[in-house]
Amino acid sequence: MTSAAASPPSSPSSPSSPSSPERPRRRRPAWAGRNYTLLAVASFITTLGAHGALIASTFAVLEAGGDGGDVGLVAAARTLFLVVFLLVGGAVADRFPRHHVMVAANALNFLSQGAFALLVLHGEPRLWQMLALSALGGTGQAFFNPAAEGMLMASVSGEQASRAFALFRMGMSGAAVGGAALGGAMVAAIGPGWVLAFDAAAFAVAGGLRMFLDVGHIAPRVPGSGLLADMRDGWKEFTGRPWLWTIVAQFSVVVAVVGAAESVFGPLVARDELGGAGPWGIALGAFGVGTVLGGLLMMRWKPRRLLFAATLSVFSLALPSAALAIPVPLGVLIAVMFVSGVTIEIFGVSWITALHQEIPEDKLSRVSAYDWFGSVAMVPLATALAGPAESAFGRTPSLWGCAALVVLATSAVLFVPDVRNLRRRVTTDVVASGVSGDDAVKESDLTPR
Template identity: 75%
Template sequence: MPYVSRPRRRAPWSPAWASRNYSLLTAATVVTSLGSNGALIAAAFAVLEAGGDGGDVGLVAAARTLPLVLFLLIGGALADRLPRHQVMVAANTLNCLSQAAFAVLVLAGEPRLWQMMLLSGLGGTGQAFFAPAAEGMLMSSVKGEHAARAFAVFRMAMHGAGLGGAALGGAMVAAIGPGWVLAADAAAFACAAALRGLLDVKHIPPRTPGDGLLADLREGWREFSGRPWLWGIVVQFSIANAVVGAAEAVYGPLVARDHLGGAGPWGLALACFGAGTVGGALLMTRWKPRRLLLAGTLCVFPLSLPAAALAVPVPAGALCAVMFVTGLSIEVFGVSWMTALHQEVPEEKLSRISAYDWFGSVALVPAATALAGPSEAAFGRTESLWGCAALVVVVTSAVLFVPEVRDLRRRTEPVTLGTPAAGADADAGSADAERPVGGLG
């Protein structure tokens, strides 16, 4: 019997263009963003309060990111073979349990470095399987003509929650300690798993059996490597994400402790970044740049500013202003990137391509965060931060030499059903090209 697409239900509180799945995905993401942004601050200060130094903070951060590198490609292939919502729920459950155990260790006192690294690694494993499935599920929940607006609203909600989570998390760490913030993050993952368990996947065509996991990975690689704009930007962000991750995960808390007054001001600075991303997403609900990737890439240059501001270091108020501008500009890239991916990638390959995107974007982060402490010892914190800022500028300049990055345009012609891009962005069009970079947001 041929597959017949069924109309997707809509939640009663959501806009006319938002499907029920889109609303559930957005709500779950808001919940986890509230918890996770505070938990990132809590984890760093848990290490410092246990007697660790900058190198130890970097090791715990690297322990979370390393499983992303190891398991992302497998997670992407599985998400294109199994029901994506089941993969997402299982991953959220693992994140819930690992954060709950981390919270218990911190609240009990005297957590050991290896224990914190192990639990952070379990959290990263959950993220490795969650991220490709979640991105594929989000893409399939949006109709073509509303894709750009839907992605902007989704990201605005996500970053708005991150704004509140970072500010609240920093304040909670200062007031009651990092353990309770980690416990709140565990509860957030439990709530999100329940919401994602309600997703309706009847509208998604059944997956046809493939030739195996390795064959799926090879097919995903052919799709990925055949698009210079795609792999060029992923390479760009593999370096930019690594140095920005080191600056924010390791040097940021240290500068905050030594010059800004501790966790509170640093949490506020991260919240200002979140506020900027909300502003950028709001801008992108109205602005539709014709050259998607050119406009987005030009807005990546300000990503070098936070590391430069920490290198000076500037006062807390100036750092907050820098973070706001950076968040606003990088969100222009984020929405443009998602729209380009939705325009160019067939639905049945979204998770695999997303996995290659995520893999490239995080591949160097474990090494960068682990080397942040030794780099500080060898060159100095200020010099290391200036190096981070310079690398962002260099790699962003380099990717502008890729013709497709400069020339890829938002498509306005209608998509012909039955083509590989059917169901993609009506602002976009067919889909011979491809997808991704997650990175910052």
């Protein structure tokens, strides 16, 4: 969909010419259609709030008298319920209109975060209450994530889809960095309760925006044989594509060990070798800046062999663990984290483009649910085992082990022929909304939804 505004007429008192040529109409990029724009704005708002809320919930637990173990329990409750309900959420999102599922999930997150904020602001929250509310938040995300990813992929088509995905991810990366910085400052200035309230309000605003999504272009859902049958159908779609399940299996390992290295070992190395939390925060910030610049790169670069380029970029994720194992000076660590941020966006944009290209629209959310499940299922286990691994083998060998697992899992995926050979399809879609065929081809061959 394009937007154009007629240029105002020339002033009749203009001394230059009785008639001035009409200015060219200003158009939005063709890939920034209505649904895409609504999804991007709503996701930016919730990402901004969520990354501030991560810091706020930690300090809320501590201010209520909890310790590090209690903080871990509250975080684990969210992740556990996210994992448990992801596959159900994917089946539901392909069974019912995705925007309805997204709005309902946002409403649940609004209620859970709002209740959390009220407890912190007006009382002394108990651990079981925070655990229950965190679990509700994870449940909402389990239904939201597959629906949102399916809706995003259904909102664009054509060769410029990867450009749209790159911009979307770049916006989310920027919101994550900004949300963490803003959240930390707000917790220090006004306390964690108000930051949690801001996050609840963000869910309410985003849910309101998503109510205006247009799903008229999506074929009506055909009732299946039941929820379990839909889940089995999604499983067949997932396991029937070797490139799909092997890369998800790869990332179940990669995300787990990278998460353990950065959430457990990283702060310890920073404390003992780099000067404390400040330098570690700078290194994490460099990763965030890298993701933003990686998104900019992927708006222009379109690798022909999507998955081959994506998989090669994953090798760099072994570098942070290796850098912490040595350990390298802070300047080198910052450079390593920056490079890792850039390359994870190469993978992310190429991956979602491959899913968009290869998976039928009516199965997008179920496949996305298996993808999410594989990515997060092993994170709690890896994080829990990091401490025992350090005790048993030492910190440095454990970090080298994390780096080795990333390299081994990524190398194994390259033996899959489809990973090496799957190519980006070239299409010639024409934008239809009020743009002539010639102009549409020159501007973009992405059909927005």
